[in-house]
Amino acid sequence: MSIDYSVKTGRPEKQRSGCIVLPVFKDGELSSIAGAFDQMTGESLSTFLARGDFRGEAGDVAFLYDIARAASDRIMLVGMGEKGKLGFRDFKKAAAAAAIRLDQSGATDAANYLATAESEALSLAQKVRELVISSENAFYKFDTYQTSKDNDKKRRKFRRMTLFVTRRAETAAAETAMQQGVAIADGMALAKDLANTPPNVCNPSWLATQARKLGRKHRKLKVEVLDEKQIEKLGMGAFHAVSKGSKQPGKLITMEYNGTGKKTAKPIVLVGKGITFDTGGISIKPSAKMDEMKFDMGGAASVFGVIQACAQLELPIHVVGAIAAAENMPDGGASRPGDIVKTLSGQTVEILNTDAEGRLVLCDTLTYIKKYEPETVIDIATLTGACIVALGHVASGMLCNDREVGDALLEASRNIDDRIWELPLWDDYAEQLKSNFADVANIGSPGAGTITAASFLSKFTEDYRWAHLDIAGTAWKSNSDKGATGRPVPLLMEYILGQMD
Numbered sequence: 339m340s341i342d343y344s345v346k347t348g349r350p351e352k353q354r355s356g357c358i359v360l361p362v363f364k365d366g367e368l369s370s371i372a373g374a375f376d377q378m379t380g381e382s383l384s385t386f387l388a389r390g391d392f393r394g395e396a397g398d399v400a401f402l403y404d405i406a407r408a409a410s411d412r413i414m415l416v417g418m419g420e421k422g423k424l425g426f427r428d429f430k431k432a433a434a435a436a437a438i439r440l441d442q443s444g445a446t447d448a449a450n451y452l453a454t455a456e457s458e459a460l461s462l463a464q465k466v467r468e469l470v471i472s473s474e475n476a477f478y479k480f481d482t483y484q485t486s487k488d489n490d491k492k493r494r495k496f497r498r499m500t501l502f503v504t505r506r507a508e509t510a511a512a513e514t515a516m517q518q519g520v521a522i523a524d525g526m527a528l529a530k531d532l533a534n535t536p537p538n539v540c541n542p543s544w545l546a547t548q549a550r551k552l553g554r555k556h557r558k559l560k561v562e563v564l565d566e567k568q569i570e571k572l573g574m575g576a577f578h579a580v581s582k583g584s585k586q587p588g589k590l591i592t593m594e595y596n597g598t599g600k601k602t603a604k605p606i607v608l609v610g611k612g613i614t615f616d617t618g619g620i621s622i623k624p625s626a627k628m629d630e631m632k633f634d635m636g637g638a639a640s641v642f643g644v645i646q647a648c649a650q651l652e653l654p655i656h657v658v659g660a661i662a663a664a665e666n667m668p669d670g671g672a673s674r675p676g677d678i679v680k681t682l683s684g685q686t687v688e689i690l691n692t693d694a695e696g697r698l699v700l701c702d703t704l705t706y707i708k709k710y711e712p713e714t715v716i717d718i719a720t721l722t723g724a725c726i727v728a729l730g731h732v733a734s735g736m737l738c739n740d741r742e743v744g745d746a747l748l749e750a751s752r753n754i755d756d757r758i759w760e761l762p763l764w765d766d767y768a769e770q771l772k773s774n775f776a777d778v779a780n781i782g783s784p785g786a787g788t789i790t791a792a793s794f795l796s797k798f799t800e801d802y803r804w805a806h807l808d809i810a811g812t813a814w815k816s817n818s819d820k821g822a823t824g825r826p827v828p829l830l831m832e833y834i835l836g837q838m839d
């Protein structure tokens with residue numbers, strides 16, 4: 339994490355802090371904590387609000403200085419939107435706005451009271467966790483490759499945020515939520531760092547090195563790497579058909595975290611698409627925005643983030659992360675449209691389009707991980723442009739072969755506001771994948787591209803409970819705020835935490 343967090347109780351006017359952050363609802367309606375502060379400081383807030391400069395829309399911010407009877411240098415009022423209607427959206431906006439303005443201010447620490455804002459929709463734990471996640475998101479920077487000397491000067495002055503709760507009895511629960519928030523935010527930052535790293539650095543071998551590094555940091559984390567020769571030898575013909583078109587050898591990376599103390603506990607297995615650059619191969623992509631295909635390992639990056647978060651929290655669970663890492667390039671060894679390959683499952687695949695490479699590396703990895711006897715398998719992949727057509731950049735696509743897993747993911751999605759939307763996996767769609775020459779083709783006839791991709795994968799996941807997340811539209815942002823988002827680390831962590839109780 340980039341700053342320190344802690345949990346406390348206490349009256350705002352008494353805090354000796356660089357900044358007191360108080361929630362205020364729309365049209366100047368005071369939250370109870372802001373009301374108490376107002377009374378103790380001779381109606382300082384009502385007097386200011388009466389001037390009408392502060393609307394209290396979610397994310398509005400105003401600073402007040404020199405308040406008599408307050409022990410702090412600054413007061414920051416943060417708009418929370420309409421009273422009685424505080425939900426995730428507005429809370430996130432408020433938390434992020436506060437963090438950004440604190441970072442720009444002269445304060446080095448803050449007493450943040452936003453989690454005391456009244457909300458029927460949000461629990462205290464949700465608010466505390468989101469304060470940490472939104473703040474860390476606001477503070478995140480990826481400037482490893484910017485050599486400008488000003489970077490030194492830009493170093494963060496703001497170092498400490500104390501999260502206030504109303505009652506003593508709430509502090510233990512809030513501390514747990516805070517630690518979860520920190521682990522999730524750190525996991526997102528790791529996922530973003532990996533995905534933002536340029537593709538001339540972030541190749542399959544580099545990802546393997548990052549996995550080994552993570553493994554050395556946590557005693558209960560075991561990392562193994564299969565190299566390209568082993569991938570070929572084991573019979574993963576589909577995986578190899580992708581990696582052999584690049585000078586960079588493919589890697590199948592597994593990270594096993596077992597915090598249960600029992601060897602026999604069946605694991606949740608997370609499978610990440612780790613295409614470190616997707617040119618399309620011989621079915622080459624057009625040049626526009628091709629740089630963004632460095633993010634085609636966003637699924638793998640999120641698996642790294644989740645494994646790190648589980649290890650950091652020392653959760654009593656068994657989780658395996660499996661990364662299918664390869665570079666999709668059109669060199670002399672590349673697969674051709676029309677090639678037929680044999681998968682680890684024994685099924686043959688006709689490669690009609692080498693740009694449908696994600697499902698090729700994934701299908702063999704989904705077969706390989708059967709050796710862990712998984713309790714549930716979730717794969718995470720920037721799999722189809724069609725998913726952006728269907729859901730834009732708002733929701734990840736979700737398809738599953740098991741109602742319980744699907745419902746648990748949908749619930750987790752609502753609890754942490756990391757949106758997913760389910761698409762149907764009816765067998766009608768499998769018709770579109772028929773091949774004249776092999777058991778299955780790697781692309782479907784036109785229409786429903788996200789579903790036919792999932793349908794292809796479903797032929798390799800029949801032996802276990804499985805869900806697929808298509809994060810093509812949500813793993814990164816384009817244009818001026820180009821960069822990885824760290825999604826769906828929050829969703830997966832909420833799902834995993836939900837499996838524990």
Ligand code: BES
Binds near residue numbers: 618691693695
């Ligand atoms: N990595 C891409 C999917 C993608 C494209 C994600 C653009 C985000 C933005 C994937 O490997 C791919 O190329 N998919 C093809 C599949 C098609 C050939 C059936 C696609 O979506 O066009």
Ligand code: MN
Binds near residue numbers: 616618692696
């Ligand atoms: Mn592709």
Ligand code: ZN
Binds near residue numbers: 693696
């Ligand atoms: Zn791809």
